[in-house]
Amino acid sequence: MTEPPIDVSGLVKRFGGYTAVGGLDLRVGPAEVHGFLGPNGAGKSTTIRVLLGLHHADAGRVRVLGRDPARQAAEVTRRISYVPGEVTLWPNLTGQEILDAFAGLRGSRDKAAEKRLAGAFALDTGRLVRTYSKGNRQKVALVAAFAARTDLLILDEPTSGLDPLMEEVFQGAVRDAAAAGRTVLLSSHILGEVEDLCDAVTIIKDGHLVESGQLSDMRHLAASVVTAHLPGRDAATVMARLRQTGLTGETTAGTVRLAVPRDLVPAVLAILADADAPDITCTPASLEDLFLRHYVVAPR
Numbered sequence: 001m002t003e004p005p006i007d008v009s010g011l012v013k014r015f016g017g018y019t020a021v022g023g024l025d026l027r028v029g030p031a032e033v034h035g036f037l038g039p040n041g042a043g044k045s046t047t048i049r050v051l052l053g054l055h056h057a058d059a060g061r062v063r064v065l066g067r068d069p070a071r072q073a074a075e076v077t078r079r080i081s082y083v084p085g086e087v088t089l090w091p092n093l094t095g096q097e098i099l100d101a102f103a104g105l106r107g108s109r110d111k112a113a114e115k116r117l118a119g120a121f122a123l124d125t126g127r128l129v130r131t132y133s134k135g136n137r138q139k140v141a142l143v144a145a146f147a148a149r150t151d152l153l154i155l156d157e158p159t160s161g162l163d164p165l166m167e168e169v170f171q172g173a174v175r176d177a178a179a180a181g182r183t184v185l186l187s188s189h190i191l192g193e194v195e196d197l198c199d200a201v202t203i204i205k206d207g208h209l210v211e212s213g214q215l216s217d218m219r220h221l222a223a224s225v226v227t228a229h230l231p232g233r234d235a236a237t238v239m240a241r242l243r244q245t246g247l248t249g250e251t252t253a254g255t256v257r258l259a260v261p262r263d264l265v266p267a268v269l270a271i272l273a274d275a276d277a278p279d280i281t282c283t284p285a286s287l288e289d290l291f292l293r294h295y296v297v298a299p300r
């Protein structure tokens with residue numbers, strides 16, 4: 001079996017006495033679009049910098065495209081496209097000159113793809129970079145990243161400056177990259193984006209793994225939300241019956257709502273059907289539900 005494009009186990013990275021990443025595992029399979037999530041300061045960018053060979057791990061095993069980025073940074077980074085959240089470019093070059101410079105440094109690019117991507121992102125490559133907005137600078141980096149002939153894209157909050165129309169273009173480019181067999185690690189705070197794009201996610205907090213796996217499996221393990229509207233019925237009595245299954249829920253204005261583990265969904269739906277509820281919805285856990293259950297901050 002070939003090694004996964006990203007294979008990290010027990011990664012530790014300290015800054016002085018502060019442990020930014022404390023024993024993290026991260027595995028990303030070939031042609032997978034993998035979401036990398038966590039609140040501010042969780043250690044995502046630090047991990048990414050280790051993957052790129054910019055930081056050296058204090059402990060753990062790190063393999064990117066089968067190599068150790070700390071020892072073989074040049075070989076590894078040649079095969080990676082990296083887009084940071086804050087793109088800094090030479091201000092006195094035009095967008096096209098920047099794209100040419102990136103391609104020159106890398107030694108390869110798909111010129112037709114670059115032209116197509118610049119068009120799709122509505123990027124005027126003839127303008128000087130110093131006249132570009134944050135979003136336009138990000139577009140330059142994204143066009144260069146997707147047009148490069150690389151095997152792995154590492155995108156660290158790449159769309160924070162893009163408008164919704166451009167978000168669509170970005171998502172199309174990620175899907176095309178994965179369809180072409182490229183692997184994508186996407187760090188993002190935009191949960192909808194991750195939910196739309198990613199096959200698998202890794203959620204971290206305080207430099208530690210809290211959850212990782214295929215999004216579909218994680219949804220199955222989490223509770224679904226069942227809501228039933230009970231016009232003209234005694235919602236409190238129905239809720240009392242529902243509570244006999246061991247679940248808790250809330251009743252508001254004749255509507256019951258409760259989080260239901262997968263194995264109890266049939267029993268709950270049977271009780272609601274028995275109560276003649278005309279309007280029942282059962283929604284699988286969203287990525288936001290999965291994410292928030294790890295990050296509910298207690299009020300001070």
Ligand SMILES: Nc1ncnc2c1ncn2[C@@H]1O[C@H](COP(=O)(O)OP(=O)(O)OP(=O)(O)O)[C@@H](O)[C@H]1O
Pocket residue numbers: 015018020038039040041042043044045046047
């Ligand atoms: N060079 C550094 N020196 C000292 N501390 C650092 C350094 N880089 C990061 N840190 C600290 O390590 C922790 C993890 O930071 P990191 O940037 O990896 O988080 P993140 O998950 O990417 O956050 P965000 O979502 O805000 O970008 C933070 O507490 C940060 O202050």
